[in-house]
Amino acid sequence: MSVNSKQCFFKQNQINHIDYKDIEILKRFINPHGRILSSKKTGVCAKNQRKLANAIKLARFMSLMPYVAR
Amino acid sequence: MTKESSKDNTKVYEVGFHIAPFVGEENIAHEVSHIKDVLDSMRAEVISEDFPRLRALAYPIAKIIKGDKKISTEAYFGWVKFELATDKIEAFKKEIEKLDNVIRFLVITTVKENTLYGAKFVQDKEAKRVEKTEKKSEVKEEVNEAELDKSIENLVV
Numbered sequence: 001m002s003v004n005s006k007q008c009f010f011k012q013n014q015i016n017h018i019d020y021k022d023i024e025i026l027k028r029f030i031n032p033h034g035r036i037l038s039s040k041k042t043g044v045c046a047k048n049q050r051k052l053a054n055a056i057k058l059a060r061f062m063s064l065m066p067y068v069a070r
Numbered sequence: 071m072t073k074e075s076s077k078d079n080t081k082v083y084e085v086g087f088h089i090a091p092f093v094g095e096e097n098i099a100h101e102v103s104h105i106k107d108v109l110d111s112m113r114a115e116v117i118s119e120d121f122p123r124l125r126a127l128a129y130p131i132a133k134i135i136k137g138d139k140k141i142s143t144e145a146y147f148g149w150v151k152f153e154l155a156t157d158k159i160e161a162f163k164k165e166i167e168k169l170d171n172v173i174r175f176l177v178i179t180t181v182k183e184n185t186l187y188g189a190k191f192v193q194d195k196e197a198k199r200v201e202k203t204e205k206k207s208e209v210k211e212e213v214n215e216a217e218l219d220k221s222i223e224n225l226v227v
Contacts, residue, residue, distance in 0.1 A: 017185040020178070021086065021149065024188030062086055062176055063127040064147070 006043025010052075018051045020058035026065060030056065034069040080153050082117065082182050085166065087175040088131065088145035089122055098122050098146055101171050105150060108165045114154040117182055122148030133173045142173055151180060 009028070010018065020026070029037050029044070029052055036056055039049040059065040089101050102122065109116060125147050132141045154162065159177065166175050 013187070013191075015187055017181055017183070019180075019185040019187075020176075022186055022188040024191060058176060058178065060128070062088070062147075062174060063129055063131055063145075066128040 008043060008045040008048055010048040011045060018048065018055040020055045020062065021064065022055070023059065023064055026052070026056050026059055030065070032070055034066045079155050079157065081156050081159075082151065082153050082180055083159060083177055084149055084151045084180045085162075085175055085177050086147070086149040087122075087166070088127075088142075088147055088173045090133070090135075090140065090171045090173050091124065091142055091144050091146065092140070093146070093171050095124070095146075098148075101146075101169075102148060102150075104169055105166065105172075108162060109150070109152055109154070112154060112158045112162060114152040114158075114162075117151040117153060118184075119150040120148055122146035131173050135170050140173075145173060151182075153182075 009015075015025075018025075029042055031037055036053055039046065044052060056065060060067050085105065087105065089098060093101060098121075106116070123146060124144055126144050127142065130141045130143045131145070132139055134140075163177055166172060166177075
């Protein structure tokens with residue numbers, strides 16, 4: 001599937017506010033090492049990618065997600 | 071006008087916090103009441119909350135409590151969403167810092183509406199999985215019936 005044909009997950013599901021407590025959703029956007037996946041791979045739009053990155057960083061601070069894994 | 075301006079100065083905040091595991095489940099309500107007392111004293115309006123639940127931490131958190139360094143690998147995580155005047159939020163943070171049993175906390179600006187969707191997606195995923203497995207089993211049964219018919223015909227001929 002090409003990048004252009006992918007749609008932003010958050011737009012598709014009408015999620016306007018990305019919550020740092022929503023670990024089930026955030027987990028989809030990190031790799032096994034705990035690093036944030038690029039929007040190229042996930043198809044998330046630039047606006048939501050910024051929100052997503054912030055939410056993941058807050059979740060890491062609160063120890064809900066790891067800074068590094070494996 | 072004064073009422074309007076005072077309303078304009080408020081924002082919706084959310085405090086997420088970890089309560090130390092050694093506090094014990096029976097004393098959690100007491101710890102939460104401390105945080106709520108601080109909110110009450112500042113005339114904050116509580117919008118929603120989640121009662122703290124014990125969960126494993128992604129990495130251990132250390133905090134020095136009364137000169138003793140304590141490392142926690144699990145904690146009671148809870149949150150409270152509230153509306154508060156913007157000029158009082160710094161004072162609120164300082165008050166929460168004073169609570170010994172709160173090993174980590176985070177104050178963010180948020181919206182009044184529910185922002186948690188995770189549970190819904192998990193349920194949807196499970197429902198899809200169940201549907202898929204049901205469909206597969208149905209298809210398998212159909213194939214089996216067709217094969218059976220063929221084999222019976224062959225036997226008759």
